[in-house]
Amino acid sequence: MGNWLPWLSGACPSTVYSVPVQKLDEYIQTSLRPTADCQRQIDEAVDTICAALQEATEPPTVTDVAKGGSYGRKTVLKGNSDGTLVIFISDFEKFQDQKEKQYEILDKIWERLRAGQLERKLTAKMEMQRSYVGLTIRLSTRWQSVTFDVLPAFDALDLSGKPSPSTYRDLKRALDQTKANPGEFSVCFTKLQEDFFNNHPRKLKDLILLVKAWHQQCQKQWGEQSLPPSYALELLTVYAWEEGCREEDFDIVQGLRTVLELIQQQEQLCVYWTVNYNFEDETVRNVMLNQIRSSRTVILDPTDPTNMMSNDEKCWRLLKVEAQNWLLSLSLRGSPGPSWNVLPAPLHETPGHLLDKFIKDFLQPTKTVNIQIKTAVDIIAKFLKEICFRHSATKVQKPIKAGSSGKGTALRTGSDADLVVFVDSLTSFPSQKAERYNIIKEIKHQLDAHQQQVTDQDVEVTFEISKWEAPRVLSFSLKSKTLNGSVDFDVLPAFNALEKLGPLWKVYTQLIAQYEQHSDTPGGEFSACFTELQRDFVSSRPTKLKDLLRLVKHWYKQCERRLKKKGSLPPKYALELLTIYAWEQGSGDTSFDTAQGFRTVLELVTRYQQLCVFWTVNYNFENETVRNFLLKQLQRPRPVILDPADPTGDVGGGNRWCWHRLANEAAEWLSSSLCFKDGTGGPVPSWKVPTVQTPGSCGTGFGPVINEMFSYRSRGILD
Template identity: 55%
Template sequence: MGNWLAGGSSAGPSGGSSAGPSGGSSAGPSGGSSSAELPDLTSVPADKLEEFIQANLKPNEECLKLIDQDVDAISDFLLSRESPVVRVAKGGSYGRETVLRGCSDGILVLFVDQFHTFQEQKENQSELLSLIEQWLKTHEKYKPAKFGGILVVLLSTQGQRILLQLLPAFDPLCFSQNPSSKVYRDLKRSMDRVRAAPGEFAVCFTTLQQQFFKKYPRRVKDLILLVKHWYHQCEEKWMTSLSLQLLYALELLTVYAWEQSCQGENFDIAEGARTVLGLIRQSSQLCVYWIDNYNFEDETVRNTLLCQLRSQRPVILDPTDPTNNVGKDDGSWQMLTEAAQAWLYSPSLNNVSPAPHWNVLPTSLFITPSHLLNKFIEHFLQPDKDFLDQIKRAVHTICKFLKENCFQDQSTKVLKTVKGGSTAKGTALKSGSDADIVVFLSSLKSYDSQQNERSMLVREIHRQLEDFQKTQELEVKFEISKWEFPRVLSFTLKSRSLNESVDFDVLPAYDALGQLRSGFPSRPEAYKELIELYKSSNLRGGEFSPCFTELQRNFIEPRPTKLKSLIRLIKHWYKQCQRKKRSKASLPPKYALELLTVYAWEQGSGMDEFDIAEGFRTVLDLVINYQQLCIFWTVNYNFENEPMRSFLLTQIRKTRPVILDPADPTGDVGGGDRWCWHLLAEEAKEWLSSLCFELPKMQTPGSCGAQMYRPPPLWVECSQVGIQFWDENAK
């Protein structure tokens, strides 16, 4: 649309004006005066960004209300006359509620009853636009102007201006708020028939666009204002005008960053800005889309969507129009990338090391082709080796302190410390990893004593570690949680140079196993004591799993590197499901998925090298068939002796799914109907249509050159699940 938004004369507080974009004001697009009059964002301190937004970027509410009245008056005028306009929709920055102070853009979409198809809109829009222009010219207050075929009305009040574009359009939704697949099938057929440009009919879905943005908190829109202002400052520096489509792409990218981060409404504006800038720097990998209004179920829509997702990056799809890639590179992304780097690493925004940002990937696992899964894991899920080495040294120092200095003046002694969790097993993710330090204490003589004395011991360890923290200068930041929880002490180790961290839980425990020799406990009676206590009390299964941390770690840690990569992939998939289902009932524990992955590999591949897509699909198929799962191992306990034999038979007769912790027979992490496996199964079914499971195209005999996709084979058929089930009379 050129730079028609960059100017326009003010009509004063009374409202409408016939002045067009060539009017005499020098006001820029980002404010009442040129954005050059505001300080360059690279000089605004990170902790002052929110204040900057409120003081300079956010429009006055009273001004917006007056402009709303003007827009409503224009709408009522067009609807009340004998015109074909049957309803209107508000679009552009005005409709999305992302208007900057000063001058901003808006669209008033006029749905007319003369357009019955997309094709009729394309053929007759210009003629109807001229008719609407003539109607509006009869209004005593609002005088339109036409520039290059664009009909606009400039609305201005007290320094706030909206250049409102009027567009007649076909209404494919027919007042519905939920578009059917048929709407998008018709859209694709019409575009092919009239050879329309991608996104040419996006205006028809303005109502959906307005609804899409309406659900986001005001603070997210404030972050959008900051990003848009930065965009306009870039325009002024380059003395060029970028497209409104690219501006819309940055709005969507900001929404995506917030959504993926799960930050809630009270987030740090500087962290959000760093995240968006970081994503812009990765523009060559950007692939962002939503399935709020369309999805992969309908074949035509699916093919349209997949065609877009396979196209050259960056891809940022309009959430209301699958044909409209608003992120398509027109040559501007390279300049934006360089500008993003300049602000991101400016002293004001990069004011601490590492400057925190949200861990948001530039692309989705769902649309990652099967042959790129290994690279996806390597680039986005695998933690930095230097960071892991730093964590290893820091944890060693902490464990040494706990063993040699903690409880020094007391009768209680630390027998040993054991590292557990994903970091110890070698399955940690780049972000959001967890780890355990289990402290085995001499004063805990039984499971009962662990349960009774745990809170007191946690408080003492907390006090000791706080004193230790003050005297140490570790390679990583050591932050003890402010929240006191009687069962565990939590702290975080953060890299001083990378945006990575690990959350640790310190758990005091009874040394039930004793010293492990050749992988076996020196106290075989540990399980007998555990089962007796479990049967005689109301304890939940797995209550004393910290006592068996060594066995849990040893079960996973020696496995092949590629299996650990598959576990990382499954854990990342699980986190995506958690984010999507966070408002619903609880999903099964992550450990259950980890064990399910090991089971799939053992029963299927069993090799050091295997196809990641096959393993991924197998685990999802097992999740889908969760009601048949009965999985356990006999590496640490078995059916040879009573009472273990009877107890295990009772466990594996429970409601499916049953997945027994290989280190703790009381820990059924499958849980039967305790967790909402059905929600996870629903997600797994949807994911079977993912690009992750599309193998390279291959021709089949008699296909006449037609190409088809064949999904990767399953390692384990669902009929094989539970093949380890023991008969009651088994010897």
């Protein structure tokens, strides 16, 4: 056949690390993607070879030819690349035939191609090589070459081009009978592999090219040391995009950082899809569970559950070192924009009995994260109390840690540090509304001045531009020498109503009076005043319920990312309250089945048009003013979910938010996610939870009377 062509010019520079981030898109197009003319010549040559193989009349009869490898996935690198030509033979009636007769078939294909004088018809130069282990065809143009492995195969797909559970049962049986290596028959599913990649946008293929070029460079550097196959990195890149972006046009740098960060977490990677096979069939389920329970790293071929890309710890450790090097390189270290928030394993594909492990491994904050948040809060709290208003008559009474970090439900990534600041100049609800913005401006001004005065740049603050003319919150990112990275803050000035106004009934009557006197005041306008009650309502809950809250919030964030351009979703706090309600009504145990709780919450979301949920732990029906206000609130359009700390705050919001979009997501998850399957593949039941909370069930002494009033009002009998 002659010598293989040397590495062709223009494929890759000496190092991808040296490419400036702002030039990556251009670098991919000019240095990594084959030219259109070269690609056309290769394509025409491949089509000619495939036609010749299928048109031959002598045996073996070729029923079809599938294009696989980088060529079939359309991830060919400029210069030298790879592909497969999978030849489906009519005589192969089962997987075992492929194992027994492949070398005999290859000899005949070799003779057929040699005798056909194809070289004269091809738009690219063809060179063939036959060895004991296989047959290769190299097609080359001036600037491009693709080396194809020719592989005879059994066509395992039915007439629709899809596999069935019986297909994979037969696959498992064939592996056992022939003692073949796992994944040895994956070529039979090449058309599925091609379809899987064709369903993804071109720009994702560009990101794959960048990752593959880096992988190729790493392999060259490590020489004989084995690295994970490039196909594993292609799949990992697809996973990162699906979980973190799903946009056709995205920031290449963000995608690259995400892939490299996932490689750094290789000890936890468990990536697989259920687009072609799933857990419903017992045989397939056992194969999949055996794979995903094996030592990490786990990346499964989406077309063949027996085909584990590589779980060799040593080869992934080598790649982890290289990923770290690139992330710390000058070109990426200062790149703008965060990576996508992608976990090493997908929630959607996590069986119900593994949800507790999922939460522990990926959602619970680490000790380092907790220390980071506490340190950041201490820095800002000290600034607010001792520095911010030192030249002003205004004084900070106390800053209160709010949000998820204050409630003990923070996620490992993506949770902010929220602070509510009670200042003595805010002496009433009206004064908070009137003066809040001036306090926010003063805090921003003093923070800005403070970081200018600090000579060692210990504090660096980046402010977020608000879309509101007079925002009720100051948002900024804090960097400090004492922090590993940055922490996002929301600071809200508030009137200290709980201490200034006395008993709770008096606080709430004045709050309600404020709303009745000013009908244009939106519900929940003064919820920051009740931060401590909100915090205590959640923080006192059992640890496992807080973990369920984390799981629901993680699910919500995934939905939010998918639906962000389709309308405003209900606030995350509504989902937190709904989760607590589901647990109170459906379980109440400190130890419960997480999958059952998760399923119950999503089912309640699908029934949002019936929801009426509230609590009487801080306010109730005993005071006439509060009672009348509550009964009006409970007649609002569904869903109604009242803030247990603030009766004016209906976070259900009726038609205010796009509950229907969240409900559609919940319904899809309920029908397709493995989260709601147990270890045997059976369905996980939900708790029996009513969609409407009646006043009498809240433990008030007015139960029977109020339930009757509530019933009448709900039916429109009472005004």
